[in-house]
Amino acid sequence: MAMADNRQRYMPLPDDRLSGRGQALAYPEAVLLVNPVEPDLKGEVDDKYQYSCDNKDSQVHGWICTTDQPAVGFWMVTPSNEFRSGGPVKQNLTSHVGPTTLAVFLSAHYTGEDLVPKFSAGEAWKKVFGPVFIYLNCTMDGDEPLSLWEDAKQQMIIEVQSWPYTFPASDDFPKxxxxxxxxxxxxxxxxxxxxxxxxxxxxxxxxxxxxxxxxxxxxxxxxxxxxxxxxxxxxxxxxxxxxxxxxxxxxxxxxxxxxxxxxxxxxxxxxxxxxxxxxEPPRNGPTLWEIGIPDRFAAEFYVPDPNPKYINKVYVNHPDRFRQYGLWERYAELYPNEDLVYTVGTSDYKKDWKIDTNKYQGTTWQIRFKLDNVDQGSSYKLRVAIASATFSELQVRINDPKANPLFSSGLIGRDNSIARHGIHGLYWLYNVDVLGKLLVQGDNTIFLTQPRSSSPF
CATH class of the missing domain: 2.60.40.1120 (Carboxypeptidase-like, regulatory domain)
Structure with missing residues (x-):
């Protein structure tokens, strides 16, 4: 299976997911290979969500079969995203065990109900999905099988440049x-x-x-x-x-x-x-401090190593190492006694700001910072951008962890991005007014609480 230059692997077989060969994990899509047909795959996790991809990056993916010679490639090419929902960073499935090849036009994965179309009684609606392009190729004498992937990428470029296609006869597909x-x-x-x-x-x-x-x-x-x-x-x-x-x-x-x-x-x-x-980005004054990069992804934060029992070798030492199975379980191991404390000016968000939440109980993270001067009569602004939320709530308190929340988002999110190995789902931005009288000269603490705990995700 190949879906990017650095996301390719020899895939397990459908039989490897059956009882006796595969062990079900936290949800049906994830299986630990305990006795696979190919012994080299023993101990790996198979999970279709590990091969998800943003729309903007999902133009060609597919399979190479080397059982027969010459080797044969089967590729799904999507030349345009105009008919896909949710914009360029909406994630969709690509390929998975089967071998299964997908062209996904509409999906609630990584978003939830917001991306389920809703129609009122009598509402007229139509939409053209596609066309998509299925490409077959085969090796010539002496060619390496992976040359088929390189050829498929070239064909993808041709199809993108050919869009919109001229052959559809429908009046609903303008030339x-x-x-x-x-x-x-x-x-x-x-x-x-x-x-x-x-x-x-x-x-x-x-x-x-x-x-x-x-x-x-x-x-x-x-x-x-x-x-x-x-x-x-x-x-x-x-x-x-x-x-x-x-x-x-x-x-x-x-x-x-x-x-x-x-x-x-x-x-x-x-x-x-x-x-x-x-x-003009939202501004009320100079930035006193900032944690992370405002780019809608959480990839810059600390991603823990996976449990050695749940490895997908594709993502070892990989930019997408967040796609390893079970990272949500690592938080309790990293913080067995207390939650995360981040000190502005001392902590490093690449090492000290984690991407996952605890399991089965709410969490309160602390941001500690110093102010040399405080204007008690002014209002400060705390901006919190959230890359993903699943049945969650954000509560903000200033300097008193037992006070009534200064801000609460209420229950938000159904994108299931953590369980689906995603670094982002829907983007949320909250702007919280902080009265100067709540701050002090010297040491201050912001308490960020996620109080809900219905599941490990």
């Missing part, structure tokens, strides 16, 4: 000359970082149905068109289906979401230039 284009430039205005506007390098920018700021990540009934800005913030979105849209964006390194103030209407053949767009 390229029946679509429109949008171009412009995105800049960031953060007066506490630079006096000048900053080019939004590598920002995700796209058109999605009209809605509120950030609503695109919960949109699941229509079409979305996304791209990334270049180093100078310029972008071009091609081949947009006719319709009414909002323009949305988010910039790695800057918290929050951008939404263009005006609606955009695409008509056949339209060329729309929006010029320089300026995103």
């Amino acid at each position: 390229s000359n029946q679509r429109g284009n949008v171009n412009g430039r995105l800049l960031v205005n953060d007066r506490y970082v630079s006096d000048d506007n900053i080019p939004a390098n590598g920002a995700y920018i796209g058109l999605a149905p009209p809605g509120n700021v950030g609503s695109w990540q919960r949109e699941c009934k229509d079409y979305q068109f996304w791209t990334k800005t270049d180093i100078n913030g310029y972008f071009l979105i091609n081949d947009i289906r006719p319709g009414d849209y909002n323009l949305y964006a988010w910039v790695p390194g800057f918290i929050g979401d951008y939404q263009y103030s005006a609606a955009i209407t695409i008509t056949p053949g339209s060329e729309i230039e929006v010029g320089d767009l300026v995103y």
Whole structure:
């Protein structure tokens, strides 16, 4: 199975998941291989969620069969994400034991009910899913089997460049000359970082149905068109289906979401230039401290080593090591007596801020920091961006762990990202007003409590 240059493996067989060969783990999709047909796989975990992928990165995946010669490749190519729900960072399944190859258009995985389409009585709706491209190839004399993966990547590029396809006869699938284009430039205005506007390098920018700021990540009934800005913030979105849209964006390194103030209407053949767009991240003053990177992913934080009994060899010493099974169990081992305490200026979020929660009981993390001066009459702002939540609640207290919460999110999240080995689900951003009278000159502590404990996830 191959789905990326660094995500490839010789896969277990369906029989390896049967009783006697496989041992069920915390949920049916995860199986420990105790007596596999291929002895080298003994002791590994097989779990289809370990091969999930963001829409933006899931354009080709598939299988190579070396049982017969020449070796044969079977590949699923998705040339466009316009018909996929949830935007570029929505995660979906790709391949898993079977051998199973998937082209997922619509799924509640890593999001929950928000991405289940809901229809009112009598509501008319239609949508074109696909086309997708199934590609078969085989080796020539002397070729290595993995050359088929390289060939499949090249074919994927050809299919992406061929989009939108010309062969669909349906009037509901507009050809390229029946679509429109949008171009412009995105800049960031953060007066506490630079006096000048900053080019939004590598920002995700796209058109999605009209809605509120950030609503695109919960949109699941229509079409979305996304791209990334270049180093100078310029972008071009091609081949947009006719319709009414909002323009949305988010910039790695800057918290929050951008939404263009005006609606955009695409008509056949339209060329729309929006010029320089300026995103002003939420600001109330200079940053006193920051933990992590505001990029919607939690990958920069500490990811513990997996239990040696539950290893997938693909993810040993791998950037996606968070996809190892059972990491949620490690928190109680790392913190047997007390929860996490993070001291600003001393702690290192790459080592000292964990990504998973305790099991079966609520947790309270502490952020300790010093203030040289406090303006008792002013209000400070605590911004908390959450990459994933599952039946969770965030409570915030300042300097008194037994006080009534200064803020509570209420029950949020059904994305199950932890159980599905994901580093993110839906993005949540909370802005908490902290009155200066709650702070003191010198040592202060913020208490972050997740009080719910219905399951280990």
